[in-house]
Amino acid sequence: MITYELAILLGVILLIAYIIYAIILKRSIKRIIVNCIFIAYLIGVAIVTLFPIVYDDPVEYTDIITWYNFIPFKTISSAFHNGITATAVTQIIGNIIMSVPFGVIVLMLFNIPQWWKKLLIALSFTASIELIQMLIGMAIGNMYRNIDIDDIILNLLGVIIGYGIYAIIPQKIKQL
Numbered sequence: 001m002i003t004y005e006l007a008i009l010l011g012v013i014l015l016i017a018y019i020i021y022a023i024i025l026k027r028s029i030k031r032i033i034v035n036c037i038f039i040a041y042l043i044g045v046a047i048v049t050l051f052p053i054v055y056d057d058p059v060e061y062t063d064i065i066t067w068y069n070f071i072p073f074k075t076i077s078s079a080f081h082n083g084i085t086a087t088a089v090t091q092i093i094g095n096i097i098m099s100v101p102f103g104v105i106v107l108m109l110f111n112i113p114q115w116w117k118k119l120l121i122a123l124s125f126t127a128s129i130e131l132i133q134m135l136i137g138m139a140i141g142n143m144y145r146n147i148d149i150d151d152i153i154l155n156l157l158g159v160i161i162g163y164g165i166y167a168i169i170p171q172k173i174k175q176l
Contacts, residue, residue, distance in 0.1 A: 001052050001053065001054050001056060002051065002052060002053040002055070002143075003051065003052050004047055004051045004052060004157055006051075007043070007046060007047045007050070007051045008043075008047065011039075011040070011043035011046075011047075012104075014039060015036060015039055015040065015043075016042070018035065018036065019032065019036065019084075022035065022158055032109055034109060034121040035109070037105065038105045038109065039099050041102070041105065045129070048098065049129050049132075049133065049145075050063075050132060050133060050136065053136060053140065054142060054144040055065065055141070055144075057142075058141075058142045059076065059143060059144055067137070067143035067145075067147060068134075068143075068146065068147040068148070069146070069147070069148045069149060071149065072149050072153060073148065073150060074150065075091075075148050075150040075151075076092060076150050076154075079091070079092065092154060095150075095151050095153050095154035095155050095158065096155070096157050096158040096161065097158060098155065098156040098158060098161045099100075099125070099126065099156070099157075099158025099161075099162065100158045100159070100161050100162040100165065101162060102122075102125055102158070102159050102162055103122065103158070103159040103160065103161065103162015103163040103164075103165070103166060104162040104163075104165050104169070105162075106121060106162075107162075107163060107166040107174075108174060110154050115163075118163060121159075122156050122159035122160065122163075123152075123156060125159065126151070126152045126155035126156050126159065128153070129152075129155065130147050130148070130149075130151055130152055133145040133147060134147045
């Protein structure tokens with residue numbers, strides 16, 4: 001099993017490397033701070049969505065339970081249909097909340113005026129999470145995470161909420 005600790009260690013090394021790089025290039029302190037927050041956020045997302053990577057204890061799936069769902073709203077509707085449990089609420093709300101910072105920080109770092117580019121970036125981010133989970137599962141021969149289109153939909157909603165939050169942030173804070 002590849003644990004959270006390794007991901008955290010690699011994340012700290014990446015942050016330190018970025019800080020050294022940014023200081024050498026004489027970036028502004030505000031820009032360095034926002035970039036460090038973004039890097040730390042992405043590391044946190046990776047830790048939550050990818051780790052631990054379980055390769056030594058294969059997950060068994062049956063005909064009823066599979067490692068993938070490509071039917072939009074299937075998981076969400078079954079959560080409401082079968083009774084909302086704490087796990088279902090955590091999954092639904094967690095996927096939304098996890099993606100909100102991405103929407104805010106991406107717009108702070110990059111000037112993206114076209115709505116379709118914003119949507120494409122949001123979709124790329126959310127689909128990347130599921131794709132990386134699937135590729136890791138295939139590489140280790142153990143689908144240790146479920147690949148779910150509903151996660152992409154919920155993450156996309158979170159990023160769009162983040163874009164909305166960014167829109168109401170005062171201009172003075174937005175400037176880097």
